[in-house]
Amino acid sequence: MKAAVLVFPGSNCDRDMAEALRAAGADVRMVWHKDADIGDVDLVAVPGGFSFGDYLRCGAIAAQSPVCAALRAHVERGGYALGVCNGFQVLTETGLLPGALMRNGGLTFVCKSTPLRVATADSAFTEGYAAGDTIALPVAHHDGNYFADADTLAMLADQDRIAFTYADNFNGSRNDIAGILSENRRVLGMMPHPERAVDAATGSTQGMALFRGLVRQLADA
């Protein structure tokens, strides 16, 4: 499985993302934001961080970069994409996922491990879990308060596109949403960091099932 990890000025989880993918067996290349060619890859990962200093809105400037035009083309071809934290914000700003991520309800930056419910196992990202599982993953964000209008929320629920929910909704997200899938289930955006939970040396390894499942599914594809 071939993966590209996008790198913007201000990305800070790009290497963690690459390491997690490599640990699961992926062949990973890093792609700079000015590069309009991401190459022939199965997965594009949009990492966490503070792209372009979060100027204007989180992810808004990154969404206009040349590499995001290539990301959009990749997704339109049916390619897979994973956006974590700032990467989720970039995916909503590009319109590849619905909704928006607003300032946390409590206004504070929250950095901790938090319990999540796996809401669906029906995706390449979540097939390594069982629906209803509770896992703990790290979160570290100021703007993770998921917002979408009532129609969009109903659509996400009806189409089983909510991937993860917060067991303890600390940021005010609508319907406790921590991560959502695209209509074709090949794009996942989530605020928690699975790539920070892949090595016992740094705590949890409960994020590893996501990367292993992804590599297994895409290797067969």
Next chain:
Amino acid sequence: MLAKVYVTLKNGVLDPQGEAIRHALGSLGFDGVNGVRQGKVIELDLADGTTEAQINDMCERLLANTVIESYRIEIA
């Protein structure tokens, strides 16, 4: 020409920063502040002849996220 774009959260979208400002005004003794909505002002120094439609396009594509924000354009 100069244009100002005012971006605020849409009505119905909870504004936690506005709420924090409202509480702070209350604690300073300013009674009767029923609501606060905060946002941002973007000043654009534009070539003469830029049309309002073009500024509108700038707002739709970058300056505002219309999922959560509304905007108002003021041309000086």
